[in-house]
Amino acid sequence: MFKDLDPILHSQLRLAIVSLLVSVKEAEFTYLKEQTNSTAGNLSVQIQKLKEAGYIEVEKKFKDNYPQTNCRITSAGIHAFDEYVKNIKQYLTKSK
Amino acid sequence: MENNLTPEQSLALIDNMINKAKNKLADDGFLLIFWGWLVAASALIHFVCIKLQIEWGQYVWVTLMPFGGIFSAVYGIRQSKRVKVKTYVDSYLSALWIAFGIALFLTIIFIGLHGVKSTYFFLMLLYGIATFVSGGILDFKPLKIGSLFSFACAVVSVFCNETDLLLVIAVAIISSYVIPGHLLRLKFKSENV
Numbered sequence: 001m002f003k004d005l006d007p008i009l010h011s012q013l014r015l016a017i018v019s020l021l022v023s024v025k026e027a028e029f030t031y032l033k034e035q036t037n038s039t040a041g042n043l044s045v046q047i048q049k050l051k052e053a054g055y056i057e058v059e060k061k062f063k064d065n066y067p068q069t070n071c072r073i074t075s076a077g078i079h080a081f082d083e084y085v086k087n088i089k090q091y092l093t094k095s096k
Numbered sequence: 097m098e099n100n101l102t103p104e105q106s107l108a109l110i111d112n113m114i115n116k117a118k119n120k121l122a123d124d125g126f127l128l129i130f131w132g133w134l135v136a137a138s139a140l141i142h143f144v145c146i147k148l149q150i151e152w153g154q155y156v157w158v159t160l161m162p163f164g165g166i167f168s169a170v171y172g173i174r175q176s177k178r179v180k181v182k183t184y185v186d187s188y189l190s191a192l193w194i195a196f197g198i199a200l201f202l203t204i205i206f207i208g209l210h211g212v213k214s215t216y217f218f219l220m221l222l223y224g225i226a227t228f229v230s231g232g233i234l235d236f237k238p239l240k241i242g243s244l245f246s247f248a249c250a251v252v253s254v255f256c257n258e259t260d261l262l263l264v265i266a267v268a269i270i271s272s273y274v275i276p277g278h279l280l281r282l283k284f285k286s287e288n289v
Contacts, residue, residue, distance in 0.1 A: 019113035
């Protein structure tokens with residue numbers, strides 16, 4: 001029933017990450033971890049998958065001698081998210 | 097956890113996440129309050145000094161304004177280090193206030209050339225523009241209403257003498273910065289309990 005849904009986005013944590021990133025300009029790894037209530041390990045894996053799909057950009061830098069990871073959504077990510085929401089809405093309309 | 101989301105759960109999750117990011121009010125009003133009181137205090141001290149024929153009144157500006165500039169810069173750098181998420185609203189506000197700061201600086205350094213009246217007129221217009229646009233970006237009406245007082249004060253300033261101009265600028269800054277700033281801070285606190 002979810003054939004048309006993007007498998008990259010149709011996962012709880014990845015969808016949560018992308019939903020947060022569409023609303024902001026950029027977010028730190030720690031912010032995403034807090035908002036999604038996920039573990040650092042799982043979040044890292046899902047961020048890597050989104051990055052490989054070209055949906056997000058990841059920038060690693062140092063702030064006050066501590067490593068910092070910033071994530072921001074790409075235009076491909078926004079497009080994929082739009083499509084995903086459209087497909088979900090279509091499914092809901094059909095099922096009513 | 098992976099692909100077991102129903103469409104309803106997907107939409108609920110998206111809605112929840114977007115609201116988490118959206119509900120963060122971008123500005124706590126601190127710098128508005130700080131600059132509002134600093135400028136209002138400077139204008140009122142200068143006014144009282146003129147009335148009491150104390151000569152050093154004008155030096156209140158050259159003392160307090162650079163202090164305000166340095167304090168704001170340090171505050172801004174510290175805040176940016178603490179921030180974990182940057183919203184589009186943050187970047188619009190930052191661009192607006194940087195442009196405002198540059199325009200304000202250029203207006204003030206040519207005060208000798210344009211005269212006090214013209215300079216204060218343009219300062220109040222700049223206060224009005226910056227607070228009106230901030231009010232629009234933050235969707236916060238008191239800032240927009242306050243900015244209208246600043247525009248009105250700019251018009252009034254055209255018909256004032258240089259001493260009364262100090263009272264007009266105090267009214268402009270209190271109505272466009274101090275009052276909306278305190279209201280914004282209250283809203284920020286209530287949304288971030």
